[in-house]
Amino acid sequence: MVDSGMFHVVIVGAGFGGLECTRALRGAPVRITLIDRRNHHLFQPLLYQVATTSLATSEIAWPVRHLLRRRKEVTTLLGTVTGVDVAKKRVLLEDGGSLAYDALVLATGARHAYFGHDEWEPFAPGLKTLEDATTIRRRILSAFELAEREDDPARRQALLTLVIIGGGPTGVELAGTIAELARETLVGEFRRIDTRQARVVLIEAGDRLLPNFRPTLSAYAKAALEKLGVTVELGSAVTGCDGEGVVFGDRRLHARTIIWAAGVAASPAAEWLGAPADRAGRVIVEPDLTVPGRPEIFVIGDTAYAERQDGRPVPGIAPAAKQEGWHVADTIRRRLAGDATPHPFRYRHDGDLATIGKRAAVIDFGRFSLTGWIAWWVWGIAHIYFLIGLRNRLAVSLSWLWIYVTGQRSARLITQGEKAEDKNPGVR
Amino acid sequence: MVDSGMFHVVIVGAGFGGLECTRALRGAPVRITLIDRRNHHLFQPLLYQVATTSLATSEIAWPVRHLLRRRKEVTTLLGTVTGVDVAKKRVLLEDGGSLAYDALVLATGARHAYFGHDEWEPFAPGLKTLEDATTIRRRILSAFELAEREDDPARRQALLTLVIIGGGPTGVELAGTIAELARETLVGEFRRIDTRQARVVLIEAGDRLLPNFRPTLSAYAKAALEKLGVTVELGSAVTGCDGEGVVFGDRRLHARTIIWAAGVAASPAAEWLGAPADRAGRVIVEPDLTVPGRPEIFVIGDTAYAERQDGRPVPGIAPAAKQEGWHVADTIRRRLAGDATPHPFRYRHDGDLATIGKRAAVIDFGRFSLTGWIAWWVWGIAHIYFLIGLRNRLAVSLSWLWIYVTGQRSARLITQGEKAEDKNPGVR
Numbered sequence: 109m110v111d112s113g114m115f116h117v118v119i120v121g122a123g124f125g126g127l128e129c130t131r132a133l134r135g136a137p138v139r140i141t142l143i144d145r146r147n148h149h150l151f152q153p154l155l156y157q158v159a160t161t162s163l164a165t166s167e168i169a170w171p172v173r174h175l176l177r178r179r180k181e182v183t184t185l186l187g188t189v190t191g192v193d194v195a196k197k198r199v200l201l202e203d204g205g206s207l208a209y210d211a212l213v214l215a216t217g218a219r220h221a222y223f224g225h226d227e228w229e230p231f232a233p234g235l236k237t238l239e240d241a242t243t244i245r246r247r248i249l250s251a252f253e254l255a256e257r258e259d260d261p262a263r264r265q266a267l268l269t270l271v272i273i274g275g276g277p278t279g280v281e282l283a284g285t286i287a288e289l290a291r292e293t294l295v296g297e298f299r300r301i302d303t304r305q306a307r308v309v310l311i312e313a314g315d316r317l318l319p320n321f322r323p324t325l326s327a328y329a330k331a332a333l334e335k336l337g338v339t340v341e342l343g344s345a346v347t348g349c350d351g352e353g354v355v356f357g358d359r360r361l362h363a364r365t366i367i368w369a370a371g372v373a374a375s376p377a378a379e380w381l382g383a384p385a386d387r388a389g390r391v392i393v394e395p396d397l398t399v400p401g402r403p404e405i406f407v408i409g410d411t412a413y414a415e416r417q418d419g420r421p422v423p424g425i426a427p428a429a430k431q432e433g434w435h436v437a438d439t440i441r442r443r444l445a446g447d448a449t450p451h452p453f454r455y456r457h458d459g460d461l462a463t464i465g466k467r468a469a470v471i472d473f474g475r476f477s478l479t480g481w482i483a484w485w486v487w488g489i490a491h492i493y494f495l496i497g498l499r500n501r502l503a504v505s506l507s508w509l510w511i512y513v514t515g516q517r518s519a520r521l522i523t524q525g526e527k528a529e530d531k532n533p534g535v536r
Numbered sequence: 537m538v539d540s541g542m543f544h545v546v547i548v549g550a551g552f553g554g555l556e557c558t559r560a561l562r563g564a565p566v567r568i569t570l571i572d573r574r575n576h577h578l579f580q581p582l583l584y585q586v587a588t589t590s591l592a593t594s595e596i597a598w599p600v601r602h603l604l605r606r607r608k609e610v611t612t613l614l615g616t617v618t619g620v621d622v623a624k625k626r627v628l629l630e631d632g633g634s635l636a637y638d639a640l641v642l643a644t645g646a647r648h649a650y651f652g653h654d655e656w657e658p659f660a661p662g663l664k665t666l667e668d669a670t671t672i673r674r675r676i677l678s679a680f681e682l683a684e685r686e687d688d689p690a691r692r693q694a695l696l697t698l699v700i701i702g703g704g705p706t707g708v709e710l711a712g713t714i715a716e717l718a719r720e721t722l723v724g725e726f727r728r729i730d731t732r733q734a735r736v737v738l739i740e741a742g743d744r745l746l747p748n749f750r751p752t753l754s755a756y757a758k759a760a761l762e763k764l765g766v767t768v769e770l771g772s773a774v775t776g777c778d779g780e781g782v783v784f785g786d787r788r789l790h791a792r793t794i795i796w797a798a799g800v801a802a803s804p805a806a807e808w809l810g811a812p813a814d815r816a817g818r819v820i821v822e823p824d825l826t827v828p829g830r831p832e833i834f835v836i837g838d839t840a841y842a843e844r845q846d847g848r849p850v851p852g853i854a855p856a857a858k859q860e861g862w863h864v865a866d867t868i869r870r871r872l873a874g875d876a877t878p879h880p881f882r883y884r885h886d887g888d889l890a891t892i893g894k895r896a897a898v899i900d901f902g903r904f905s906l907t908g909w910i911a912w913w914v915w916g917i918a919h920i921y922f923l924i925g926l927r928n929r930l931a932v933s934l935s936w937l938w939i940y941v942t943g944q945r946s947a948r949l950i951t952q953g954e955k956a957e958d959k960n961p962g963v964r
Binding site: 146147148164165166167169170171173174177178180183184185186187203205238239242249250253254256257296297298299300499500502503506507510514516518519520521522523524 | 574575576592593594595597598599601602604605606608611612613614615631633666667670677678681682684685724725726727728927928930931934935938942944946947948949950951952
């Protein structure tokens, strides 16, 4: 990259935090390099809908450089960061190159984590990327296909048992949609199995679902899931995952499809910086979101551990990452205008949302809450609104309208098989 | 499978031929098992639009068992056929099972072929499956991304050179759309390269493009492609493909992206049957589409070599496969009604179509032809019509309308990297 002499902000990660920071720097006297190892920004709140065949991959992902095409001072770089030379103020890239920065914003996100049991991953994939979503979609759909071919009743039951580990919003949303898939979308299409007999089991170690919501909403979500046919198992930590199923509490459940929605670990940004981190690997940032002793380095989003005014941690959700991105842009602007005073980040919590299938949702606004179909519509309209671009709003609206009216989901594809399966139909 | 005693038709392959045969058997006194190794029927004529970011994968693929859900006499089986026991009249499956048939229809399609140069495949992927399409999409988009990062001018030029081998409809359609991608969709989004400088080269060994069309249309297509900036190289057979580029005639062209659209080979159905085959591996069938000496076995679509009334081969296109599927269903019906006379298949050629970008097409109806934007609209409306289901018609119409009006394509995703790339953004 040619150094033009202008103040250079390097932003790593084009998720909600990094993109919002880039946007909020519009018009500031800076040039920006935005680095991501993927070419697309992903709307993660709807990723579970790709995993459950409701939406197409391209409906929730947009090429980053297209979003920023009119910002001539922004260079988008598809690349992988492998470290930071803090002393020389350079970001190190996988291809051997490096990039000098005046200010660095690390917004590198998180990945699902297995609490020291990485050996569970092949059996219980998590949901963070588009490929994760198509993997889970393939496994869910394949389970029904294999069950249709299976003669042994015990093996067939294991194929028709789908387990979701983790009772946060993602786990609740996956469980509800998979139940609808089995009880509505797929009904009548198989000849030997009744998909309504599928068991969808949601396992949560804590004593209630949606621990960040008020308890009445947790109870509502549990009842609503049970109405959809989901078995909710509370207070049981999973102690084993393998090709046969899961072990939780003192029980073993035979299941061929397991989905992990139980925990995340931050990207290795803390290691790059040699900065203090919490147990999940998040960089413990100063109140102004800078790294201790490094005011030119900011860490935001799921990679940062920041605190609210009341001392509780800022949650790992999209609105928090966006607010942090905006705050960092504001700090950079202030500094360039000569104001070096650290301004603490103040998190504004707008609410927590989770859907339960296509007819109910729970929303906790703090002061009041919503449940049922009205919450679903509020959730749906909010998410359409937050989608980027008219094109995607139209496409997602059409997809949802179709599901709502017909119960049919349009992205029921088994692709990218576990083994290479790209030859002729019906042919080895 | 439980044998119910009813006449059992086993159809292998849920492409255009197999699906049409299944449909045309509606109401016949038979039970049907339709086997495919994929869970979806693929609308192959639009596959090039997935490869070139215009359409989402799920817009051109539908779950087979959903299409046939109301046909209670049809069992859809996701499975892989590995052979046929002709004497025992059983289809052999990869999982060790087998299936008895009274009539067998092999509609197992074709795969791209490299004329004895299988070592070219890693460098020049072909286009037959959804995974092929996402692979080509990834390579095209990655080439521009890598060029943006490349400092060496020669390497950058190689990255900005995209070669399509084969001047049939698929090659013409790929070349035109890739040229529009570079000259319209991507313009203004990069900071160091001008995507309009990309070279799109279409290489055809014969002396004209679209050899199945009338010569005036071949000339029109060549001129229309050149107007879009495509370099058309005629009369030069490719003699080498590697990581550096292609060798054709006595020239080497440095190119990092090569797409194969030059030849196909049939599925191994002929080997299963021990039946005579042509050079491309297609079973040489009797005039009634049965295998010589095996009146209970039919072969149709790209796996069969059948002849028109005038002795020319039936072309490997969707309408031909559908007509053959219908003919087989009709033959089975006649036989079950007591008419064992072989009825020869009569192919009705409706025309040949190919698009050149989003503003022109060529259509050869035999008696007359169409070119230009009116041909494009006829092509577009015909393809919307042949899509299955209102949902997909609406979605594809929206996608096309958007591209037509804005030039923007909505499925610009780099997914399923050559290496595993499913970790954090910007993170090793």
